[in-house]
Structure formats: structure tokens, C-alpha cells
Amino acid sequence: MKKHNFSAGPSILAPEVIQKAAEAVVDFEGMGLSLIEISHRSPEFVSVINKARALVLELLDLEDKGYSVLFLQGGASMEFVRVAYNLLSDNGKAGYVNTGTWANNAQNEASFIGEIIEVASSKDKNYSYIPKEIIVPNDLDYLHLTSNNTIYGTQFHQFPSTQIPLICDMSSDIFSRVLDFSKFDLIYAGAQKNIGAAGTSLVVVKDAVLGKVQRNIPNILNYAKHIERESMYHTPSVFSVYTCYLTLQWLKDLGGIPAIERKNRAKAHLLYSEIDRNSLFEGTAAVEDRSLMNVTFVLKDLKLEEKFDLLLKEKNISGLKGHRTVGGYRASIYNAMPLESVMHLVETMQTFERMFG
């Protein structure tokens, strides 16, 4: 019986990605060797990482616009630090919008490296909304946003307009909706939600934004060094990068971001409609800021949780528990999540209402 996997990350990947990744671990492209025992400098793997980098630019509509693509190690958490090292000058200040745990972590890590200003925050209401009409000082080195807040289920649907470089952690919603990505000077994302297996991060950076700080940056933390070496400054996370390549190719074959956005909107609409209709549940995020990727909700009567958890288990629904810091429920409905699994969850919520409503 099929498992319906609503895990927040690492999370569901397309079945063909899983299948091809497993095959490559046994024998990569008929080489007679496993993907994980060949040199990262073999023509076969160099081709994988280069195709993946090209697909990123193609899917984001950033070809020939002065951007470089890197697959680095360390996840988004390492980019919190790398961003500040590369863009926050010794006497400068960087602006951060604090929309959740990860946004807060990003500014926290940057504060080890330079001065940061929290230009807006939604902490006052437990991060249940996205701050609006953010005033961005023009003397900042950059403004940092987190486009989607995995834990709280909120998402920027409009981005603040600004004259300074715009940096965005898109870990949990990259490739999920059409945006003018050229408005951003640096986009980064951990792989393990919409891109591939954990173990790599994706960085898309406008070359012109680099080289402006005087700081001496260790090579491994220096974006320019990684760009110069075409994302092969050191051994990349080979298997993870391969799953990214497979997922990007899968997304392209599907029709790219416009096609997946239509599916994502249909899935989110279906689930939010049920949450709003069902007498037993309620959403936790401000309606206008609801995420298309992470749908957070609670049972109005907490005493029913144990019974709902039991039904979820019976119905083969996994990964629906809210983040350990907030409780409740969270359905992560990333790109690879099929509509049928969302329908199955909705039916299960309806069944539960018939049982206990």
C-alpha cells in the first residue's frame, strides 16, 4: 500500500528520480561502476554537474543574465555564513527580515561576521504572518529574506522592492512558482525539499554582486573561488548533485516552473479549502500569507490529536506532524507531491470529521 509522504524535508522526490538514483548507485550509465565510486572529475560526472547547473539557469529564466550556479556542501545553514562573509563588509550593515526560525538563524549566523539590522519581524505573533510595507534603509550592504517559512507555513507573495542587493533563502519553495528571479542578487537553497537528496545546497549568484568586501575569505567560504573552479573547488556531494540533476530534468520535462506552479496551486487550494471548511480543523498562518508548500493547521480540540494520529497511520499518511517547536500538523506539499496524495489527506480529514465532528 502506497505511503503518502508529507515530510517537511528531507522530503518526497519524484518516483522516477528515486528509481534512477538507485540504478545509478548500482551501475552508472553502463560504466560497470557505481556513481558513488567514480571520480568526481570523470567526464561522466562533470557532465552531470554541468547539465544540472545549466538546467537551473534555464528553469529560473536566468540564462545570459550574469548569474553563476554552484552546488556546494553544508546546506542552507552554511550559506547563512557564506553570504555574510562574501557580502557584508567590515564597516557595513546587512538587513534581515525575521519571518521564522530559519530566517532568525540566518541573521544570527551573520551577526558573528558583521553588523546586522532586523528591518522587520513577525515574531510578535509567533511568525504567523509576513511583515508588510517593509522600510529598507538604502545604506545596507544587502537585504536578506526567507521566501517561505517551512515551520510556520507562511510565504512571501510580494517581495519588498529595494535598491540594495536582494538575497533570498528559497530552501523550501525554489522552483515552485514563477517569479522574476532576476530581481534577486543571490538565491540559495538546501537541496532536500524541492531539488534533491540532502547533502548539497544550490547557490545562484549574480557575479556583479561579489568582490565588494575587503575581507580575506578562506577559499572554501569564497563564492568567487567556487565560481572560478566551476563548482568543483573540492569534491562535491556526488550522489546529492546527481539527484538534483534528475529532479531538474524531471521538472523541465513536466513543463518547467509554470506547469508545476499550476499543480502546486491546485494542491494548496484543495487542502486549504478543506481546512477552512472542516469543523474540526483550523489553519495557523495568516490567510493572505499562506504557503503553497507547507500547510500548517491544528485540531481545534487538542484532545482529538491522538485519534487523528491513529487514523493518519491507518491511512498510510506519514510526516504530517508539525515541527517539534510548534506542534500541530504540517502538510508539506512540495513539487514532487502528487495531487492524489493531497486528495487522500483531504478525504481522511473528512472521514475524521464524520467520526468525531
Add this chain to the structure above:
Amino acid sequence: MKKHNFSAGPSILAPEVIQKAAEAVVDFEGMGLSLIEISHRSPEFVSVINKARALVLELLDLEDKGYSVLFLQGGASMEFVRVAYNLLSDNGKAGYVNTGTWANNAQNEASFIGEIIEVASSKDKNYSYIPKEIIVPNDLDYLHLTSNNTIYGTQFHQFPSTQIPLICDMSSDIFSRVLDFSKFDLIYAGAQKNIGAAGTSLVVVKDAVLGKVQRNIPNILNYAKHIERESMYHTPSVFSVYTCYLTLQWLKDLGGIPAIERKNRAKAHLLYSEIDRNSLFEGTAAVEDRSLMNVTFVLKDLKLEEKFDLLLKEKNISGLKGHRTVGGYRASIYNAMPLESVMHLVETMQTFERMFG
């Protein structure tokens, strides 16, 4: 026909590790989900990383000796930086022994963070030997060594004795020979040679050596933070860590480090004997410093290279090319390399001698 994989890294893994890793990508432990789409905080994965951490201490005979084990992201190259951040004080100095490209990279990265002293070097003879009778000043924060030099095929068979903390990059020979690992205060290694798939690094650190620098260290670069969170400060490289667990278990089942060392010595002896006997080849590393892991050699007559390369291809021998910076040949005969592949290489060298000797 079987491929004989002498790649320097990413490199050969045990066949059962490859097989089990591929199976886990399809369905992990009968969960009905892939290993790469479950939460890293699921009990199933937490058990994997904890078993792997315990196996490391058991295999290195470091149980109950005050050491912590971490699986981090970034490879050995990131540890070059993390070591210096955590152990090199603002007014202190660290000593480095420069025995090759990676040793040189380690000290180079550290020099971005603090003052370093090159206490010995073998650069004068193209890193073909290991410096002896190294004088180590007692006022250094630590001494850094690279136990095995993948590119040049040299290896420390005796370590300098010192009163200061001893740090060692064991990327290409960890778990390959019995050592008194308790002499080291911090050991690190990229996974992709003797431990598992690229995408993670292993760090084994004596807790007492930490906390002595005043520097404010970003969390992701702070060993103490990773120890506090039991190697789960952020999402680890799940698949890579799983392959490490499988390899460590495979090594334990085989009889641990004493058993693998016997095999490694037999393989190295067989190959070096042939290099010394065969009239067409010669070794490039000083005999007394020859590595048990990376066997470097050249054809005396460079004009024969094309013909030897052709024969290697015919005989299904891959990954034997020397590093792009040094040329010649390098047979990497890590733990997972079977004796029969080394015998096959030796027979191929003998065939070549009959053809062109």
C-alpha cells in the same frame, strides 16, 4: 566483465555497501519510503547516525576516552577551516607539516584565520618523502599533519612526538592500519576514500581540546555546537552518512582495523614488489615512506604510456591515471579494494613487460 577500480576518491566501496545503499534508496528498512525522502530526525535515521558514531569509536579503540564523533558537511576542505577557527587562538600560532597538495591547502586555509608556521616541508623534492626528525616548538596551539598524501603516495609511518595538541587529516588512510589513535586530539577525514560516499566528513575530536580560543565562531563552524546537538545541528548528508554506517559495519564484521591492515599490507607488498621487479616501471615515493593506500609509479620510458593505457583499458582497469598535477600512474588500493584486483594489475604489468620489455 568486472571493472577493477583504482580511483583515488571517490573510490571503490565494498560490493555489499553499494548493494544495500541502492536498496535503501528504493525502500529503507521496509518503511515503504526511500532513505532520501524521510526526515533526518526520524527514529530510523537517528539510529543510523548514532550507530555509525559508535562504530567509529569502537573501531578506533577510542571508547570512553573523552572523544566525540561528528559527521559534518563540507569534506576535509571545510575541516581545514573549522580546525583553525576552533583551535587557533587570535594571538597564537599553529604548526603545519607540508607533505603535499592537501597538506599545503590545509595550512593555506588556516592562514586566513590566524598565524601558521610551516614546521617542515618536503616540497623541495616534489613531496616524494616524509620529513623526519621534525622539531615542534612547544608554544604552538597545535601541530597539523596529513597522515597519507593521496597525490604523491607517501605516508607517515612514524608520527612526530609532541607535547601540543596533534591534529591529523586522515582522509586517505583512516581505518586502514592500527595506530594509537588516542595520541591525536582531532582526526578528520573526507568520507570518499575509506568511509563512504562523498558528501560528508568524519570528525573525531577530544572534547578537552575545545573551548580554548576566545573567538566568536558561527554555529555551523563551531565543533562544540555540533557536539551539543549530537551531529544533528542541521540536516546531515543523509545518504552519505548511511554509506558510512554500512562501511563501518562491514569493516567491523571483517574483523576491524587489525584484519583490514593485514589485507592492506599484502596488497601493497604485492604491488610494490612488482614495481621494483618490473624493468619498465619505477616507484616515485621514497621507499621508506611509501603509502599503503596510494601506490604511485611511472613508466621509465614515457613513450610507452599510450600503449600501457591501451592495455589497461583492455584489461578493464580504471582510475589508474596519476593526479592531473603529477602525471604517471597511481593505484589507490583502499580498504575495499580486493587482493584479486591488485593481482590482476600486477599480471597486466607483467604482460606489458613481455610485450615491450
